[in-house]
Amino acid sequence: MSAYETWKAAGRPLTPAVPIRDLCEQLAARYPDHASTFNWYADEAHYSAVPPLDHTPYSVDGWPQPDPHWFVCATDVMAASVGGVDELDRLFRYWLGEAKAGGAPWIKYLIWQATIYDVRHGWVAQANADHFDHVHISTRTDHLETSLTGWSAVPQPKGDDEMFLANVKNEATVWKCNGVWRHRIEPGQAAWFDQLVAQYGKPVVYASEAELTYKGGKDVDSIPAGGGGDDGDQDVSLAEIAAATADELAKRLVG
Numbered sequence: 697m698s699a700y701e702t703w704k705a706a707g708r709p710l711t712p713a714v715p716i717r718d719l720c721e722q723l724a725a726r727y728p729d730h731a732s733t734f735n736w737y738a739d740e741a742h743y744s745a746v747p748p749l750d751h752t753p754y755s756v757d758g759w760p761q762p763d764p765h766w767f768v769c770a771t772d773v774m775a776a777s778v779g780g781v782d783e784l785d786r787l788f789r790y791w792l793g794e795a796k797a798g799g800a801p802w803i804k805y806l807i808w809q810a811t812i813y814d815v816r817h818g819w820v821a822q823a824n825a826d827h828f829d830h831v832h833i834s835t836r837t838d839h840l841e842t843s844l845t846g847w848s849a850v851p852q853p854k855g856d857d858e859m860f861l862a863n864v865k866n867e868a869t870v871w872k873c874n875g876v877w878r879h880r881i882e883p884g885q886a887a888w889f890d891q892l893v894a895q896y897g898k899p900v901v902y903a904s905e906a907e908l909t910y911k912g913g914k915d916v917d918s919i920p921a922g923g924g925g926d927d928g929d930q931d932v933s934l935a936e937i938a939a940a941t942a943d944e945l946a947k948r949l950v951g
Contacts, residue, residue, distance in 0.1 A: 699754040700744045709766040710753045712736040715802040715835045716771050718844035723773065726850050730777040736768045750804075750834040758837045759804060759816065769804070770834040781829070784808075788831050790851045795819065800847065802839035807832040 697705070712720070716736050724731035738751035747756045750770030755763040763769060775784040788808045794800040796819050805814035808831045812824040815836070835842075 699748055703743070703754055703766065711767050713767050713769045713835045713840045715839055715842050715844055716768060719833070719849050720771055722844065722849035723778070727778050733774055733777040734771070736771050761837045763837055764840070767840055769837065770832060772830045772832050774830045776829070784831060787850065791833065792819070802835045802842045804834040804836045
């Protein structure tokens with residue numbers, strides 16, 4: 697009887713390795729619109745593949761120890777789930793950097809853009825197949841119980857970003873830090889922001905509600921919508937906001 701048939705006969709038991717579970721939970725929290733797509737389940741084609749690999753709870757590729765039944769040691773992160781290929785590429789580069797630097801010792805290999813990066817080969821890029829719309833990530837069998845508490849699945853803001861994220865109050869939709877105006881997108885404001893960019897032809901840095909709750913740093917000058925504030929500036933205009941964010945801030949807040 698094949699491993700697939702044995703697994704089915706056992707009732708299809710499946711337990712995610714802790715790093716895979718934690719990674720999926722963190723990504724679901726970060727990208728809530730697609731939360732249900734972050735999981736450790738596979739389709740029948742994966743389960744019945746020969747040889748069975750890390751998407752199955754009976755992989756023959758377990759390393760450094762054989763894969764114990766019935767743990768799943770892999771997940772796929774889809775580009776559509778995180779907002780597109782560019783965002784997924786940003787995440788992939790972060791994960792690979794963390795793996796190489798020892799910040800994510802649980803990672804066994806990553807596959808992205810028809811290329812695999814495997815700890816067993818010193819993270820040297822090697823040709824693979826497909827994986828143009830998703831990143832495959834596998835965990836080592838000696839980290840089945842490794843919690844990702846204390847490690848973030850997404851890059852965290854650093855330096856000045858920490859400073860101005862710290863004390864922004866919920867009522868502040870426009871604020872200033874180190875001479876740069878910032879704006880928080882709220883429900884219904886997307887069209888307004890598109891108009892701003894189109895009118896002034898300059899990109900605008902903005903923060904999501906989740907990013908505004910990031911803790912750390914201090915000394916933020918907050919400006920309520922309509923102008924005014926505790927730093928003495930008055931009548932913040934769209935032109936000022938657009939001009940202030942035109943150069944090195946021509947990107948998303950955490951980019």
